Amino acid sequence: MIEIGRFNELRFVKKTETGLVLTDGEKEVILPYVYAPKEAEPGDNLHVFVYIHSDGRLMATTETPTAMVGEFAFLEVVDLNEQGAFMDMGIGKDVFVPEREQKRPMKVGQKYVVYLYTDERNERITASSRLTDFIEQDMHDLEEGDEVSLLIFDESDLGYSAIINQKYAGLLYHNEVFEDLQPGDVRRGFVKKIREENKIDLSLQVIGFRHILDLKDTLLLELRENGGIINLGDKSSPEDIYNQLKISKKAFKKAIGSLYKERLVIVSDDSVKLAPDPKREIDEMAD
Structure with a gap:
């Protein structure tokens, strides 16, 4: 089954005027010639990122996007309309952020931490800055002292909020941070304490x-x-x-x-x- 917004291994079956036709055995995807490997032959399996074009067709690219569906990322707004904002994904396709999914009104040229998902109604890649709706609460694979990857997404009076391992959220306290962190910064961190209600205290220093x-x-x-x-x-x-x-x-x-x-x-x-x-x-x- 083709995963929209992620990389897929698809078989090259034929050529058309617009590009190569790839398939998973059920659906067909167009890979424009500009992104197609010159040495590709019918029957080859190609590693491609799949998305839905504005005309509704399944399209593919061999370019690597800044982020994929199921991930948090720091992206820049490149355009606005009455329905929402468009953010640069690093490929020829922008990701849409509906107005209802913007925690704060977005502005062109500004960057925001967002979560990418597929809209259930039309399967298009969509993003949201309402991050708490996508943060996992069951932290069965985290223990105090674990080394983790942190993506800073907000600052409050207490400290810096961070996405942990692309799954959870935790806090770095101001009095334990000795550098100027900004939303979008990525750091190595450590789980300092897992408190009640699944709240996680973080540290930039090794624990224990x-x-x-x-x-x-x-x-x-x-x-x-x-x-x-x-x-x-x-x-x-x-x-x-x-x-x-x-x-x-x-x-x-x-x-x-x-x-x-x-x-x-x-x-x-x-x-x-x-x-x-x-x-x-x-x-x-x-x-």
Whole structure:
């Protein structure tokens, strides 16, 4: 069965004046010559993205769209009419956003995070900025500490809302984020806590003990690459620490505290230094 708004493997059966005719055995799809592989022969299976043309015909392209049906994406509005907005999908076909599916009135030239789906009435690819209608609530495949992909879609007084793994929604709290995030930004994140009513707290930092182990290695490498010193210490601001190391001050202090206990570093208010290596000094004296 042909999936509209997604890639399909279809068999090339014949040529027409407008393009190649492809089929799944039941329906026929036109692949315009401009998108057709020159070496294609009847009987070949072609990997194509399928959509419905404005005249109602099934059309295909070998171009890769910015997003497909069933996905959240950050798209730009390229045109408006009385019924809604049209957004650029990165191919020769724009996706329509009905006025009723716009959380806020859209403007040409602006970009919005939307969800792509097929309209049940006409099977056309459609988009909506009313994201909560498409976010899954059953998070059986998520656990605290999981690494996830985040798509930022909104900002509130509490923090930044993000789509998790193209399925769920969660929140990055302002006081735990040390960079300026914008809707459409994609980041690696981590599930910090799954609370009641399936609310998810997120972090841009690795969670738990594994985080400290990772940071210890990162800090030791940073020290060795900078002549044995980092100009950050106990009194450094959270912003300075994040700008240089991309970690929170809390995580930084835990990591250097662990390194200090192992007598690997010397910590002051404004710097961290590699501690002298007694074995290395003995070897140097022997030389």
